[in-house]
Amino acid sequence: MYDIKKVRADFPMLNGKTMQGKPLVFLDNASTTFKPYSVIKAIDEYYFEKNSNSHRGDYDLCYDMDVEIQKTRETIANFINSEPNEVVFTSGDTEALNLVAYGYALEYLKPGDKILISEVEHASNVLPWYRIAKLTGAEVCFVDIVDRRVTVDSINKAFKENKNIKLVALAHVGNVLGYMINAKEIASICHKNGALLVLDGAQSVPHMPVNFKELDADFLTFSAHKMCGPTGIGCLIGKYELLQKMATFHTGGGMNVKFNKSGEVIPLDAPAKFEAGTLNLSAIMGFRAAVNYLTELGMDNIHKHDEELFKYAISKLEGHDDIVVYNKDSNSGIIAFNIKGVFAQDEATLLNSKGIAVRSGQHCAKMIDNTIGDIATVRMSTYLYTSKEEIDIFVENLINGGDILDAYFN
Ligand code: PMP
Secondary structure, three states: OOOHHHHHHOOHHHOOOEEOOEEOEEOEOOOOOOOOHHHHHHHHHHHHHHOOOOOOOOOHHHHHHHHHHHHHHHHHHHHHOOOHHHEEEEOOHHHHHHHHHHHHHHHHOOOOOEEEEOOOOOHHHOHHHHHHHHHHOOEEEEOOOEOOEOOHHHHHHHHHHOOOEEEEEEEOEOOOOOOEOOHHHHHHHHHHOOOEEEEEOOOOOOOOOOOHHHHOOOEEEEEHHHHOOOOOOEEEEEOHHHHHHOOOOOOOOOOEEEEOOOOOEEEOOOOHHHOOOOOOHHHHHHHHHHHHHHHHHOHHHHHHHHHHHHHHHHHHHOOOOOEEEOOOOOOOOEEEEEEOOOOHHHHHHHHHHOOEEOEEEOOOOOOOHHHHOOOOEEEEEOOOOOOHHHHHHHHHHHHOOOOHHHHHHO
16 A cells, blocks of 8 residues: 555645635545646646647657657556557547547437436436437437446346447446446446447546456546546547547547548548647646556555545444435445435535535436435545545534534634
8 A cells, every 4th residue: 555644745735725724624536636746747847848739840849749649648548458549638528428429429329229328427428418319319218226326237127128229328436426337247238239338437547447458348438637637638548440430529630631622521540530629738748647646556556545435434424323325335435425404515515614625416417316315415535645534524523513504604
């Protein structure tokens, strides 16, 4: 394991920052994460030393930028076990999912086809499919949720009950309850039934080892900002033959070989054909630094750390019957809970008054109330730098946090 004190020293946001006059306890890591100095330095390096465009000049500075992009692609490919040319840069997870929707599904789905999703998905893995269904005449259908999660059995049942499922889109780890699906088994069921699997890795890739080739998913998406990287950058990882088959989404400079006055456009090969316009170059440099940072700590260690904190927090909440936890047997660093008789947003506001950052509501998974049986929850989520002391402060304030009115009149 790594030394948590040393790790915390790598993050400027953990260096004495306060909120509401109290030491900041940041437990909203499923939303976004802090960046270590090495990532901030890599972003700065672009502006201080490497500032140029890529693919667009015959001078060294520009060539150096091409090298930086390729190095980042290779670093991500190593990290996730894909080929470098299977790494497409997007603005984040949401854009990556939209790229599959508009580049693949819009091109290949037809009336009568089905897209299988679940009611626990994040909006970014629901709304693009609704839009594609409208545009193609395909239909969105839902897999059964069993014990608040998507199971292999429920996927098998969905294929039995629905003919023509052509695409299955699921979160690898859910962003509210943190349950992990059996992606490898589900990919195999999808392929046996002639469907593709789109894996939303926003909450898995930052937290555990994820092996694209071994899982055999067809597409995998994630965002850098949830894994110590910059905002505005993320990835679509796709099997190369599928990327080559896909239509382009954004078009413009940098993605074509040539075009003419008849409107004919010859795109470049993947991944460049999806990367129209100037890329987020400083973020690409920061992304590589983030992946290197995680790799150095070890993804197994990061996962273990989340699991240990989860177990520790759950054990400390044991016996407090007024605290309802919805995912006690989860596989992640996410705890979704409510205090009996207290509205989730009031509880989050009260915790804010104590310097503790958590999120309340539906967490962009706006169909999950059916699964949970409540309209809103409070969500605390840890990351590689979260300390046991922070969990102690969180639990202490849940149990003895005082009245909601404290938040307003203190
Ligand atoms: N899917 C899941 C499971 C998520 O947790 C999130 C972020 N909350 C997203 C998609 C969207 O990610 P982004 O906003 O970085 O595009």
